[in-house]
Amino acid sequence: MKVGGQPVRLGIGDLVVFPKGMSCTWEVHKAVRKHYRFGN
Numbered sequence: 001m002k003v004g005g006q007p008v009r010l011g012i013g014d015l016v017v018f019p020k021g022m023s024c025t026w027e028v029h030k031a032v033r034k035h036y037r038f039g040n
Contacts, residue, residue, distance in 0.1 A: 010016060
């Protein structure tokens, strides 16, 4: 994932909050399990 044009690595146990309207591209190198919630 890139933030402000800079790559960001995410790892086990990381919690990430994406602001409304954010656009990003992911490079997934191995299978991951994700949990996400939309809205409040």
